[in-house]
Amino acid sequence: MAITSSLDSFALLSGLHANPEKTNIYMAGIRDNIKQEILTVTGYTEGLFPFRYLGVPLNVGKLNKTMFADLIAKVQKVLNHWSTYKLSYAGKVSLINSVIFGLEQFWCSTLLIPKGVLKLITKFCRRFLWDSEESHRKLIMKSWDSCCAPYTEGGFNIKEILARNKCIICKWIWGITQHSDSIWTNWNYAYNIKSGDFWTLQKKNTHSESWMSILLGCIQLSLLYDKFRRKGNPISWGATVWHRAVLPKHSVFLMLDMQQKLATIDKLNHRGISLVNRCVLCKADNETHKHLFFQCIFSAAIWHQVLHWLRMQHRTSKLSKEVHWIAGKKVRKHWKAQWFSSCLGATVYSLWEERNIRIFQGLEHDVDYVVKRIKYFVRIRLLSVNSPSKEGEIIGSLNA
Known part of the structure; x- marks a missing residue:
């Protein structure tokens, strides 16, 4: 009877009445005779575990x-x-x-x-x-x-x-x-x-x-x-890779590049995937991570133009070390630091993209085309993340 009184009190206070056809009662640690009495008084059916509540x-x-x-x-x-x-x-x-x-x-x-x-x-x-x-x-x-x-x-x-x-x-x-x-x-x-x-x-x-x-x-x-x-x-270069001036998809490939985790042909051969190892950019040497991004003649020509656009001096023989050293420096908020980060991400991404286009689509682009594409990515990104007051300074410097 106590159970019936509790149900009546709930209905009186809330205005809600439990529907016996949609309601189950779950019991544990109760003797069978008491369990049967409860089911008779309430009119509910006994539910079985497991069940779902709110999914x-x-x-x-x-x-x-x-x-x-x-x-x-x-x-x-x-x-x-x-x-x-x-x-x-x-x-x-x-x-x-x-x-x-x-x-x-x-x-x-x-x-x-x-x-x-x-x-x-x-x-x-x-x-x-x-x-x-x-x-x-x-x-x-x-x-x-x-x-x-x-x-x-x-x-x-x-x-x-x-x-x-x-x-x-x-x-x-x-x-x-x-x-x-x-x-x-x-x-x-x-x-x-x-x-x-x-x-x-x-x-x-x-x-x-x-x-x-x-x-x-x-x-x-x-x-x-x-x-x-x-x-x-x-890592010391995380701020450079994931800087807001770098497009997100560029950041991912730049991170993989810095850790040498991209699926170059030498790595695939090492994992048992037999492929002819030849750099598709220069067609003169085997494709390794270091060669593809820094030692290849095609890649070096692109880096030369990009770094010249950044007004940075470099020696091709030490380009890999210089890029990794600069990437390890703390990124400042000045837009010229953003310029470097954005160029770094866009260049790595564009080199990998050009490599894949040549392998899977059979198309080839020259150095000038790839460099123009890099500059396009960088200009659009820098203008989108900086305030309008800096727009004139940025456009003037990038076009110089």
Whole structure:
């Protein structure tokens, strides 16, 4: 009768009446005779675990991979749809960071997702980023862990899903420790924490999956995402590569160039992909990273014109060292420093683009055409990121 009175009180206060045909009741640790009595009084049918609430799977035991089939299917569907479009690496990184992680945001904020599910989502994202099936993994020159590193450590700043999941769970810990005024916090203090200390609370088999996740987080986690992710070695040239004066798609290729992660023919041969090793730009030597971007006659001619446009002196024999040394300097806010960063990214991208055009399309452009294209990229980018008051100075210097 107490149950009936509670339901009547709820209906009286809220004006809402539970529909027995659409409502299930879930019970655990109750004797069969009492369970049957409750079902008779309420008129509800008994629900079985696992079930979904607001799309999130709930279970009295441990959640398994099959319970996240909807999330996996949704992520896979979105990635397969995007794969039909011609997107740059920078565009793919942006989509992964925004849309894909937005899909699992609600799930991550509720409970710790099994590692098997997170690894599967990560595999889909890696395959989408590099346009590579499992049989073509030799074409992937940069590991996913290094892609997830921040810009200052040579990565693409893709957020690790597991680290994000743990970081979001921490907000529940924060709510508990700050005694936030919520029904959820008050309920946990009444039934789980009671008079004990949250930080020394022991896990029990009777705890729910979400509460076990929070206690696990309390033991293993720190306060910020930066504490959860894998750490890498800082790089001195990250500010140059990811400067706002560099087009995003240029930044990605410049980062791969600085780390020698582009799929040049010598690297593909080393990984067991047999190709005739010949530089398509000069047709005079084998294609290696150092030769393609700095020692090739065609590349050197382009660098000569670009550096002359930048009003910089250089010696072709030491061009590689000079470019890497300049890229390692701290970038200032003056637009002339932006000029260098933008030229560096546009030149590397244009050389790689010209190389691929010659291989896959059979077309060839001369040095002047490539240099004009580089200058076009740089002019448009510098004028878009600087204030209109500097427009006259920038145009005058670039055209000089």
